Amino acid sequence: MTMSIFGRVSIAAGLATAALTVSAAAQAQNLVLYCTVQEEWCRVMVTGFERETGIKVAMTRKSSGEFYAQLKAEASNPRGDVWWGGTGDPHLQAAEEGLTQEYESPMNKELQDWAIRQWNDSKKKTIGVYAGALGYSYNTEFMKKKGGAEPKCWSDLLDARFKDEVQVADPNASGTSYTMLATMVQLMGEDKGFDYLKRMHKNVNQYTKSGAAPAKAASLGESLIGITFQHDAVVMAVQGAPVKIVSPCEGTGYEIGSMSLVKGARNPESAKKWYDWALSKNAQSLGPDAKVSYQVPSNKGAATPPGAPNLAEIKLINYDFAKYGSSAERRRLLSKWDNEVKNLPK
Numbered sequence: 549m550t551m552s553i554f555g556r557v558s559i560a561a562g563l564a565t566a567a568l569t570v571s572a573a574a575q576a577q578n579l580v581l582y583c584t585v586q587e588e589w590c591r592v593m594v595t596g597f598e599r600e601t602g603i604k605v606a607m608t609r610k611s612s613g614e615f616y617a618q619l620k621a622e623a624s625n626p627r628g629d630v631w632w633g634g635t636g637d638p639h640l641q642a643a644e645e646g647l648t649q650e651y652e653s654p655m656n657k658e659l660q661d662w663a664i665r666q667w668n669d670s671k672k673k674t675i676g677v678y679a680g681a682l683g684y685s686y687n688t689e690f691m692k693k694k695g696g697a698e699p700k701c702w703s704d705l706l707d708a709r710f711k712d713e714v715q716v717a718d719p720n721a722s723g724t725s726y727t728m729l730a731t732m733v734q735l736m737g738e739d740k741g742f743d744y745l746k747r748m749h750k751n752v753n754q755y756t757k758s759g760a761a762p763a764k765a766a767s768l769g770e771s772l773i774g775i776t777f778q779h780d781a782v783v784m785a786v787q788g789a790p791v792k793i794v795s796p797c798e799g800t801g802y803e804i805g806s807m808s809l810v811k812g813a814r815n816p817e818s819a820k821k822w823y824d825w826a827l828s829k830n831a832q833s834l835g836p837d838a839k840v841s842y843q844v845p846s847n848k849g850a851a852t853p854p855g856a857p858n859l860a861e862i863k864l865i866n867y868d869f870a871k872y873g874s875s876a877e878r879r880r881l882l883s884k885w886d887n888e889v890k891n892l893p894k
Contacts, residue, residue, distance in 0.1 A: 579818040580627060581607040582615050584634025584723070585805070586760065586783070588838040593632070596834050597825055603818050611758055612638045612723030619647045619810065626812040629819040632826060633677065635723025635759075636666055637730070639806040640873025643673035648808035651820065655827035655847070663846035666804045669870045676804040677826060678835075678843035681862045682727055683800055685766050685781035685791045686773045694772065701797040702732075705748055705773065712753040713772035715762035718890070720882055723803070724759025724777055729885055730872040731801030734865055745889045755890065767791050777803060778857040779842035786839070786855055799863040805843060 579597075583590035587609050594605045610618070612634035619631070619642055631639070631648070642648050650672040656664060663676030684705070691698055696709055705714055717725035732741035753771055756762060762774030763781040767789035774781070781793045807826060809819050825831050832850035835841025842856040871877055 579603050579605045579815055579822055580629045580813075581605050581822065582618070582628040582631040582810075583607050583609045584612050584615055584632070585609075586838065586840040588840045589835055590633075592834050592838040593826070593831065596831060597822060600825065601821055603821065605822075611717075611721050613719075613721040613726070614757070616642055620645070623647055623811075626810050626814070628810045629813040629815045630807065630809055630822050632807045632822070633805050635727055636674065636676065636804040636806040636869055637726055637873040637878065638723055639674040639808050640666075640670050640869065641875045641878050642808060643670040644873075644875050647811055648673045649811040651809050651823060653820075653824050653827055655824050658829065658848055659827065659846045660848060662804055666806055666869065669873070670808075674806045674808040675827070676846045677807050677832070678805040678841075678845050679802060679859065680777040680779045680805065680843045681795065681800055681802045681857055681859055681864060682724070682731055682775075683778040683781070683793060683795050683857075683862075684773055684775040685763055685778075685784070685793045687766050687769050687771075688790045688792050690769055690772050691792075698792070699773070700794060702735075702744070702800075703798070705751060705775075706744070707751075710751045710773060712751065712894075714748065714751045714775065715754050715756065715765050715771035715773065716752060716775040717759045717762065718755040718757065719885055721757045722759035724780075725755075725775075726878070726882070727777075727801050727803050728775060729881055731865065731867070733881065734801065734867065734872070735799055742884065742888060745885070746892060749889055749892050750894055763791075777843075778862075782842040782855050782857065783840045786842075793857070795857070795862045797863075799865050801867045802859070802862075802864050804869065 590607055590609050594607050616638035666676040719725040719729045732744055760776055760780040763776040763784055765771040766774035767784035778793050784791050813819050829847045829849035832845040832847045836853040842853050844852050
Protein backbone atom coordinates (compact mmCIF):
# COMPACT_ATOMS: atom_id res chain seq x y z
CA MET A 549 0.00 0.00 0.00
CA THR A 550 1.44 3.34 -1.01
CA MET A 551 1.52 6.26 1.38
CA SER A 552 0.05 9.62 0.41
CA ILE A 553 2.23 12.67 0.16
CA PHE A 554 0.34 14.07 3.16
CA GLY A 555 1.21 11.01 5.24
CA ARG A 556 4.89 11.27 4.38
CA VAL A 557 4.91 14.97 5.22
CA SER A 558 3.19 14.24 8.54
CA ILE A 559 5.75 11.59 9.49
CA ALA A 560 8.63 13.84 8.43
CA ALA A 561 7.19 16.67 10.50
CA GLY A 562 6.82 14.36 13.46
CA LEU A 563 10.42 13.18 13.19
CA ALA A 564 11.63 16.77 12.94
CA THR A 565 9.64 17.72 16.04
CA ALA A 566 11.05 14.74 17.91
CA ALA A 567 14.58 15.71 16.89
CA LEU A 568 14.04 19.24 18.14
CA THR A 569 12.68 17.92 21.42
CA VAL A 570 15.71 15.69 21.91
CA SER A 571 18.00 18.60 21.01
CA ALA A 572 16.26 20.85 23.53
CA ALA A 573 16.54 18.17 26.20
CA ALA A 574 20.23 17.77 25.48
CA GLN A 575 20.73 21.52 25.67
CA ALA A 576 19.02 21.54 29.06
CA GLN A 577 21.66 19.09 30.30
CA ASN A 578 24.56 21.45 29.50
CA LEU A 579 26.24 24.02 31.71
CA VAL A 580 28.49 26.98 30.92
CA LEU A 581 30.75 27.58 33.91
CA TYR A 582 32.79 30.73 34.56
CA CYS A 583 35.52 29.60 36.96
CA THR A 584 37.80 31.88 38.97
CA VAL A 585 40.17 29.61 40.85
CA GLN A 586 43.25 27.79 39.59
CA GLU A 587 42.76 25.86 36.35
CA GLU A 588 43.55 22.55 38.07
CA TRP A 589 40.86 23.06 40.70
CA CYS A 590 38.35 24.13 38.06
CA ARG A 591 38.93 20.89 36.19
CA VAL A 592 38.68 18.68 39.27
CA MET A 593 35.33 20.26 40.06
CA VAL A 594 34.06 19.91 36.50
CA THR A 595 35.04 16.25 36.38
CA GLY A 596 33.33 15.54 39.70
CA PHE A 597 30.13 17.31 38.71
CA GLU A 598 29.91 15.64 35.29
CA ARG A 599 30.49 12.22 36.86
CA GLU A 600 27.79 12.75 39.49
CA THR A 601 25.11 14.42 37.36
CA GLY A 602 25.78 13.49 33.74
CA ILE A 603 25.59 17.18 32.82
CA LYS A 604 28.29 18.30 30.39
CA VAL A 605 30.19 21.43 31.42
CA ALA A 606 31.87 24.00 29.18
CA MET A 607 34.32 25.78 31.49
CA THR A 608 36.27 29.01 31.04
CA ARG A 609 38.84 30.21 33.57
CA LYS A 610 39.53 33.95 34.11
CA SER A 611 40.21 36.33 36.99
CA SER A 612 37.40 37.90 39.02
CA GLY A 613 37.71 41.33 37.44
CA GLU A 614 37.71 39.87 33.96
CA PHE A 615 34.56 37.83 34.57
CA TYR A 616 32.79 40.78 36.17
CA ALA A 617 33.54 42.82 33.03
CA GLN A 618 32.37 39.93 30.85
CA LEU A 619 29.05 39.63 32.71
CA LYS A 620 28.47 43.34 32.15
CA ALA A 621 29.29 43.04 28.45
CA GLU A 622 27.00 40.01 28.07
CA ALA A 623 24.12 41.37 30.17
CA SER A 624 21.69 41.62 27.24
CA ASN A 625 22.62 38.15 25.98
CA PRO A 626 24.12 36.04 28.80
CA ARG A 627 26.36 33.19 27.75
CA GLY A 628 27.45 31.90 31.15
CA ASP A 629 25.19 30.04 33.58
CA VAL A 630 27.10 30.14 36.86
CA TRP A 631 30.13 32.02 38.13
CA TRP A 632 32.06 29.96 40.67
CA GLY A 633 34.96 31.19 42.78
CA GLY A 634 36.94 34.39 42.96
CA THR A 635 36.89 37.16 45.53
CA GLY A 636 33.49 38.21 46.78
CA ASP A 637 33.73 41.94 46.05
CA PRO A 638 33.07 41.71 42.28
CA HIS A 639 30.33 39.14 42.97
CA LEU A 640 28.68 41.68 45.28
CA GLN A 641 29.02 44.37 42.64
CA ALA A 642 27.48 42.10 40.01
CA ALA A 643 24.60 41.38 42.40
CA GLU A 644 24.01 45.08 43.02
CA GLU A 645 23.95 45.77 39.28
CA GLY A 646 21.40 43.04 38.57
CA LEU A 647 23.79 40.78 36.66
CA THR A 648 23.09 37.80 38.90
CA GLN A 649 19.93 36.37 40.41
CA GLU A 650 18.51 35.37 43.78
CA TYR A 651 18.63 31.77 44.89
CA GLU A 652 18.27 29.98 48.21
CA SER A 653 20.00 26.63 48.23
CA PRO A 654 18.88 23.77 50.48
CA MET A 655 22.59 23.51 51.36
CA ASN A 656 22.57 26.85 53.18
CA LYS A 657 21.96 25.13 56.50
CA GLU A 658 25.35 23.38 56.24
CA LEU A 659 27.40 26.56 55.71
CA GLN A 660 29.61 28.70 57.90
CA ASP A 661 28.15 31.98 59.19
CA TRP A 662 30.51 34.06 57.03
CA ALA A 663 29.21 32.35 53.90
CA ILE A 664 25.61 33.16 54.82
CA ARG A 665 26.52 36.78 55.65
CA GLN A 666 27.78 37.12 52.09
CA TRP A 667 24.44 35.75 50.85
CA ASN A 668 22.48 38.18 53.03
CA ASP A 669 24.65 41.16 52.06
CA SER A 670 23.99 40.41 48.38
CA LYS A 671 20.23 40.02 48.90
CA LYS A 672 20.51 36.28 48.19
CA LYS A 673 22.45 36.71 44.93
CA THR A 674 25.88 35.37 45.90
CA ILE A 675 27.20 33.03 48.57
CA GLY A 676 30.53 32.16 50.16
CA VAL A 677 32.28 28.98 49.05
CA TYR A 678 35.68 29.47 50.73
CA ALA A 679 37.73 32.01 52.69
CA GLY A 680 41.39 33.03 52.62
CA ALA A 681 43.69 35.69 54.08
CA LEU A 682 45.77 38.22 52.14
CA GLY A 683 49.53 38.32 52.62
CA TYR A 684 52.74 37.87 50.68
CA SER A 685 55.51 35.37 50.12
CA TYR A 686 59.17 35.76 49.35
CA ASN A 687 61.89 33.59 47.87
CA THR A 688 64.12 32.62 50.79
CA GLU A 689 67.17 31.82 48.64
CA PHE A 690 67.12 35.20 46.91
CA MET A 691 66.36 36.96 50.20
CA LYS A 692 69.58 35.51 51.68
CA LYS A 693 71.53 36.83 48.70
CA LYS A 694 69.81 40.21 49.06
CA GLY A 695 70.79 40.42 52.72
CA GLY A 696 69.23 42.40 55.51
CA ALA A 697 66.21 41.71 57.68
CA GLU A 698 63.46 39.48 56.34
CA PRO A 699 60.14 41.33 55.79
CA LYS A 700 57.41 40.73 58.37
CA CYS A 701 55.05 43.67 57.85
CA TRP A 702 53.37 45.63 55.05
CA SER A 703 55.68 48.55 55.88
CA ASP A 704 58.74 46.42 55.11
CA LEU A 705 57.75 46.26 51.43
CA LEU A 706 58.61 49.97 51.13
CA ASP A 707 62.29 49.31 51.79
CA ALA A 708 64.44 50.76 48.98
CA ARG A 709 66.38 47.46 48.72
CA PHE A 710 63.22 45.90 47.29
CA LYS A 711 63.08 48.24 44.28
CA ASP A 712 61.62 46.30 41.31
CA GLU A 713 61.40 43.21 43.52
CA VAL A 714 57.69 43.23 44.43
CA GLN A 715 54.99 41.80 42.19
CA VAL A 716 51.23 42.26 42.62
CA ALA A 717 48.19 42.09 40.34
CA ASP A 718 46.29 45.00 38.83
CA PRO A 719 43.15 45.56 40.98
CA ASN A 720 41.10 46.30 37.87
CA ALA A 721 41.60 42.71 36.66
CA SER A 722 42.22 40.87 39.91
CA GLY A 723 39.91 40.44 42.87
CA THR A 724 42.97 39.55 44.94
CA SER A 725 44.56 42.91 44.29
CA TYR A 726 41.32 44.81 44.79
CA THR A 727 41.19 43.15 48.21
CA MET A 728 44.68 44.51 48.84
CA LEU A 729 43.60 48.02 47.77
CA ALA A 730 40.51 47.92 50.00
CA THR A 731 42.58 46.42 52.83
CA MET A 732 45.06 49.30 52.81
CA VAL A 733 42.24 51.85 52.87
CA GLN A 734 40.58 50.14 55.82
CA LEU A 735 43.80 49.35 57.67
CA MET A 736 45.47 52.76 57.34
CA GLY A 737 42.72 55.16 56.35
CA GLU A 738 42.26 56.32 52.76
CA ASP A 739 44.92 59.03 52.63
CA LYS A 740 47.63 56.96 54.32
CA GLY A 741 46.56 53.84 52.43
CA PHE A 742 47.01 55.53 49.05
CA ASP A 743 50.25 57.09 50.19
CA TYR A 744 51.47 53.58 51.02
CA LEU A 745 50.45 52.26 47.58
CA LYS A 746 52.20 55.17 45.86
CA ARG A 747 55.40 54.49 47.76
CA MET A 748 55.20 50.75 47.13
CA HIS A 749 54.70 51.47 43.40
CA LYS A 750 58.42 52.28 43.18
CA ASN A 751 59.21 48.72 44.22
CA VAL A 752 56.64 46.99 41.97
CA ASN A 753 58.13 45.27 38.92
CA GLN A 754 54.83 44.23 37.33
CA TYR A 755 51.06 44.51 37.82
CA THR A 756 49.79 41.14 36.59
CA LYS A 757 46.30 40.11 35.45
CA SER A 758 46.14 37.03 37.66
CA GLY A 759 46.00 37.46 41.41
CA ALA A 760 47.88 34.20 42.02
CA ALA A 761 50.65 34.86 39.47
CA PRO A 762 52.93 36.81 41.88
CA ALA A 763 53.15 33.78 44.18
CA LYS A 764 54.43 31.67 41.30
CA ALA A 765 56.85 34.40 40.25
CA ALA A 766 58.30 34.48 43.77
CA SER A 767 58.59 30.69 43.85
CA LEU A 768 60.57 30.71 40.59
CA GLY A 769 62.77 33.61 41.60
CA GLU A 770 61.34 35.81 38.86
CA SER A 771 60.33 38.23 41.61
CA LEU A 772 61.64 38.36 45.15
CA ILE A 773 58.24 39.10 46.73
CA GLY A 774 54.70 38.28 45.58
CA ILE A 775 51.56 39.75 47.13
CA THR A 776 48.69 37.26 46.95
CA PHE A 777 46.25 35.40 49.11
CA GLN A 778 48.32 33.22 51.40
CA HIS A 779 46.76 29.98 50.17
CA ASP A 780 48.14 30.69 46.69
CA ALA A 781 51.64 30.80 48.16
CA VAL A 782 51.01 27.58 50.10
CA VAL A 783 50.56 25.85 46.72
CA MET A 784 54.13 26.79 45.85
CA ALA A 785 55.52 25.81 49.26
CA VAL A 786 53.86 22.39 49.13
CA GLN A 787 55.47 21.80 45.74
CA GLY A 788 58.87 22.39 47.33
CA ALA A 789 59.54 25.97 46.30
CA PRO A 790 61.85 27.99 48.60
CA VAL A 791 59.22 30.46 49.77
CA LYS A 792 58.18 31.83 53.13
CA ILE A 793 54.62 33.07 53.68
CA VAL A 794 53.98 36.22 55.68
CA SER A 795 50.89 37.35 57.59
CA PRO A 796 51.73 41.07 57.88
CA CYS A 797 52.22 42.31 61.42
CA GLU A 798 49.86 45.31 61.04
CA GLY A 799 46.94 43.02 60.16
CA THR A 800 45.45 42.05 56.84
CA GLY A 801 42.25 41.65 54.87
CA TYR A 802 40.66 38.47 53.66
CA GLU A 803 38.37 37.21 50.94
CA ILE A 804 35.15 35.28 50.89
CA GLY A 805 35.39 33.40 47.60
CA SER A 806 31.89 33.38 46.19
CA MET A 807 29.47 31.86 43.70
CA SER A 808 26.62 33.43 41.72
CA LEU A 809 23.96 32.39 39.22
CA VAL A 810 23.97 34.49 36.04
CA LYS A 811 20.70 36.35 35.46
CA GLY A 812 19.00 35.22 32.25
CA ALA A 813 21.17 32.08 31.99
CA ARG A 814 20.35 29.66 29.18
CA ASN A 815 20.63 26.60 31.44
CA PRO A 816 19.14 27.71 34.75
CA GLU A 817 18.25 24.26 36.09
CA SER A 818 21.74 22.91 35.40
CA ALA A 819 23.16 26.04 37.07
CA LYS A 820 21.15 25.41 40.23
CA LYS A 821 22.32 21.81 40.30
CA TRP A 822 25.93 23.01 40.16
CA TYR A 823 25.23 25.63 42.85
CA ASP A 824 23.76 23.08 45.28
CA TRP A 825 26.43 20.51 44.51
CA ALA A 826 29.31 23.01 44.89
CA LEU A 827 28.12 23.84 48.41
CA SER A 828 28.10 20.20 49.49
CA LYS A 829 30.66 18.59 51.77
CA ASN A 830 31.73 16.16 49.06
CA ALA A 831 32.29 18.83 46.39
CA GLN A 832 34.20 21.07 48.76
CA SER A 833 36.41 18.14 49.69
CA LEU A 834 37.57 17.78 46.06
CA GLY A 835 39.78 20.87 46.07
CA PRO A 836 42.79 19.25 47.79
CA ASP A 837 42.80 16.58 45.05
CA ALA A 838 43.95 19.30 42.64
CA LYS A 839 46.93 20.11 44.91
CA VAL A 840 46.14 23.82 44.52
CA SER A 841 43.31 24.38 47.01
CA TYR A 842 44.30 25.52 50.49
CA GLN A 843 41.36 27.79 51.29
CA VAL A 844 38.97 27.30 54.21
CA PRO A 845 35.78 25.67 52.83
CA SER A 846 32.35 27.13 53.62
CA ASN A 847 30.63 23.79 54.29
CA LYS A 848 31.05 22.99 57.98
CA GLY A 849 31.48 19.30 57.21
CA ALA A 850 34.32 19.75 54.72
CA ALA A 851 37.79 19.44 56.20
CA THR A 852 40.26 22.30 55.82
CA PRO A 853 43.19 21.05 53.71
CA PRO A 854 46.43 20.30 55.62
CA GLY A 855 48.81 23.20 55.22
CA ALA A 856 46.08 25.82 54.80
CA PRO A 857 46.67 29.07 56.72
CA ASN A 858 44.92 29.07 60.11
CA LEU A 859 42.64 32.12 60.00
CA ALA A 860 42.32 32.05 63.80
CA GLU A 861 46.05 32.74 64.08
CA ILE A 862 46.12 35.62 61.58
CA LYS A 863 45.46 39.24 62.57
CA LEU A 864 42.46 39.91 60.33
CA ILE A 865 40.85 43.32 59.95
CA ASN A 866 37.08 43.75 60.19
CA TYR A 867 36.75 43.82 56.40
CA ASP A 868 33.59 45.64 55.28
CA PHE A 869 32.46 43.44 52.38
CA ALA A 870 29.19 45.30 51.83
CA LYS A 871 30.85 48.72 51.46
CA TYR A 872 33.89 47.69 49.43
CA GLY A 873 31.87 45.33 47.27
CA SER A 874 29.45 48.08 46.24
CA SER A 875 29.58 49.36 42.68
CA ALA A 876 30.12 53.00 43.61
CA GLU A 877 32.96 52.32 46.04
CA ARG A 878 34.75 49.88 43.74
CA ARG A 879 34.55 52.28 40.80
CA ARG A 880 35.75 55.18 42.92
CA LEU A 881 38.72 53.34 44.43
CA LEU A 882 39.79 51.76 41.14
CA SER A 883 39.60 55.10 39.34
CA LYS A 884 41.64 56.72 42.10
CA TRP A 885 44.23 53.92 41.92
CA ASP A 886 44.50 54.31 38.14
CA ASN A 887 44.95 58.07 38.40
CA GLU A 888 47.15 58.30 41.48
CA VAL A 889 49.16 55.06 41.57
CA LYS A 890 49.33 53.04 38.36
CA ASN A 891 50.48 55.88 36.11
CA LEU A 892 53.12 57.22 38.47
CA PRO A 893 56.72 57.21 37.22
CA LYS A 894 59.09 54.86 39.00
